[in-house]
Amino acid sequence: MVSPILELTNINKSFGHVHANKNINLTINKGTIHGIIGENGAGKSTLMSIVFGLYQANSGTIKVNGKEINLRSPKDSIINGIGMVHQHFMLVENFTVLENIILGFEGELVFGKNLEKAKKDLKDLCDTYKLNIDLNSTISDLSVGFRQRVEILKSLYRGAEILILDEPTGVLTPQEVDELFKILRSLKEEGKTIVLITHKLIEIMDLTSEVSVMRQGEMVGHTKTENTNKEQLAEMMVGRSVLLRLDKSEVKAGEVLFSVNNLTVKDDLDVTRVKNVDLEIRSGEILGLAGVTGNGQTELLEALSGIRKVESGEIYLEGKKVSDSQNFLDPRELKDKGLAHVPEDRQRMGLVTDFKAYENLIFGYHDQQPFSKSLVLNHRDIISHSKKIMEEYDVRPQSPNLITSNFSGGNQQKIILSRELNENPKVLLVGQPTRGVDIGAIEFIHQRLIDMRDRGAAILLVSVELDEVLSLSDRIVVMFDGKIVGEKDNKNVTDRELGLLMAGVV
Template identity: 50%
Template sequence: MEYVIEMLGIRKEFPGIVANNNITLQVERGEIHALLGENGAGKSTLMNVLFGLYQPERGEIRVKGKKAEITNPNIANELGIGMVHQHFMLVNNFTVTENIILGNEPSRMGKTDLRQAEKQVREISEKYGLAVDPSAKIADISVGMQQRVEILKTLYRGAEILIFDEPTAVLTPQEIKELTAIMKALISEGKSIILITHKLKEIMEVCHKVTVIRKGEGIGTLNVSETNPNELASLMVGREVLFTTEKTPASPKETVLEIKELTVKDSRQVTAVDALSLEVRAGEILGIAGVDGNGQSELIEAITGLRKLDSGSILVNGKNISRMSPRKVAESGVGHIPQDRHKHGLVLDFAIGENMVLQTYYQKPYSKAGILQFKEIYKKAEQLIREYDVRTPTSTTPARALSGGNQQKAIIGREVDRDPDLLIAAQPTRGLDVGAIEFIHRRLIEQRDKGKAILLLSFELDEILNVSDRIAVIYEGKIIAVVRPEETTEQELGLLMAGSRQKKEGTAT
């Protein structure tokens, strides 16, 4: 059989670590082939080798049966390989068309022919059902649309083999459905797709084959039709994984967080949170369900002191924190696991050990007379690294060198260790594998059982249903219903999230 891509016995090393060890991947024409593994298993590294961003120490790459030396991404493009990166490579101030043709501009009489380029972009967009406006500015379009621009960029350069790196990590459920349809349209045209993912549901829905990698080693390739999520999860993490979180019923006590008639504007000065009222009690997890863009981010930013509120009040343990700085909010008993771990959770160029004390570095024993006590800082960091199973070469390794799951464990360790009365967990498992998700859910429930109040924001409905004790549905900045997970379904929640008011309106009391 002739494969469009063969990676045979690939080995890739970095100082002190073997990221890929003797891995083989074989992809057929017209198939969606999943590359499955935990965070840090070596999936992205292997694809960066295929795309020419890294050079392997050993092994061979064949494209359509011919040996290929892919020393940079331009050679990959010439061989028909395109990559849609997890973190988009787009210029915000450029239009869709300008981004797509960048570095490959069509010219007419010595000038860039934008009209011709726009026509081409529109034709490709219509052919694959991408529905992108070629003249729109990147800054003005949604994350889902930006991803389509990345796909268009590869198609414009003639890609026959597309690598998607965790493509659904930042998408809403609706955008994920649309992306699935786009991928199916691409393979019906004879393209081949390699899908880097750790989402088992996606693999079962769209993929033909799956190659599993664990700790840099190839575990095997399976036909998706002959496997199931439990088997894949066990192969991926090397043990049985529980998909439901075991917990006893909650026994909520006094109110910890009380929000009254809160109104907050977004960065464009449009009302994002609209006279919202909400309560979270000690010993319960309140999940907020809603489609992205309905005021969730602004609500969390207002509670944590990152955004000014227009009116209303926020009380923690009866104390008004509405006008406090983020530091004062944290000192008032609020822990915050932010939804963007890179922007708001970590200083990526600081050591992971230094990141562990970002909320407490100015307090004793980490600081004396304004001087940092690094011995104490790293002593605490190493304790948290052990306790939260943060996999890092050392506590002095820069945070950016860790996988997403380990970065998230570090943030959770830091926030939980401060023993806050209210823990805000915004998208705590976004982009994480089943093993890390299981670990984080267990930690949230542990905190609940210790009598803490947990406010959980997630766009993953199964997470909301699995972990929450009560669910508040947010729509256009208002709480339109409060339901119990055991008394609702994913379908009913989906309708409520779309604004259907079948359930009685109410506040979470």
């Protein structure tokens, strides 16, 4: 017998002129995994923040177990059995797991018998759901996957019956995703209800029993997962059919534009992260670099773009040596020589989020004509340039004066991409171009990269999304533990082969 545990009726929420949620109705049944899918900026996270009491709806009612409730803060939600695991974890890094969980909840817990009881309860929870967490380990020693489990455990300990997960797999490696899914399934078996917010269709098909689709603040459909397929969901999300496979012309690789010879790079802690890597990228081809996060891709990209010092080995641009352990060009000099870089982490490196959009659209090119004459910035030309490329790259909203943090993730990525591609670079280094970006924008970004390649650029694509590497690249190399462990031609390679290489099995 299915009974609704959470019912939302006519929820409305606006931020300024943006109507983030319009008349949302949603019913979630007890003991199910319910997927909520939609593009970035479709209003998924806003809706769930309302359910978790972080935002208050402008109108509408929320019922838990048939009883109408008023959620004014996360505390109210916790009392009503709603827990949430955020995309960015809310943990104190230098506390232990136990300390984090009882934090804010400690009361008389800190000493004696109560603490023992809390420990026992937590151990039981860990066993029931196979969380496999050591309560005494410090958060900073745990991997991202384990930190997420701590968040789940925290919610469960506080009596969550409904668990909301916001884009839980965005930060996980493929193995960690599998582990997470196992945990979620066992939670479901024990009668918990799970709401999964995602924009990854594969996860929806894999895990959920029901799915709701949001588009531009509205709920556009509910269905049982077994009655639908990826293509249909994708169409509902963007309101049109999308090409999940890219059409691209045959590769016409020319001369070698960028090459790396025996490169070794260390990270900030003096650990060698890139070990004797050789690469060669030709004009008119995309070289895909696949690998599980943390196998040296980040350090490699940073070294290639001039951000990080080279320990040994050489880097050549158009046949000329640009960097070795003694002499190296800085990012700006490399830019002048025609190398552009879309960094992996847009908020940490690609943008100054407190800047206005137009300031970010010239970031790194701000000292070039016509943006700056001697020392003075030429605002008129900068703004008109910004308007032009925002239109060309469909950055929304098209307001150059808006602070960058007010743009959605996908649009922030478009700001970076438009900036880097606009200069027609000879060599383009791209890290995770579509991480956290919605399907419509993914298609757009992929098409732009293909266009660049057809115009003769040499592109290095670093991505943890295997689908992306497979659909874009002409050649694929796999990185594992800082080394290139294999090179494949895109035409005759399977997911399985790459997966084995990425796992370091072969």
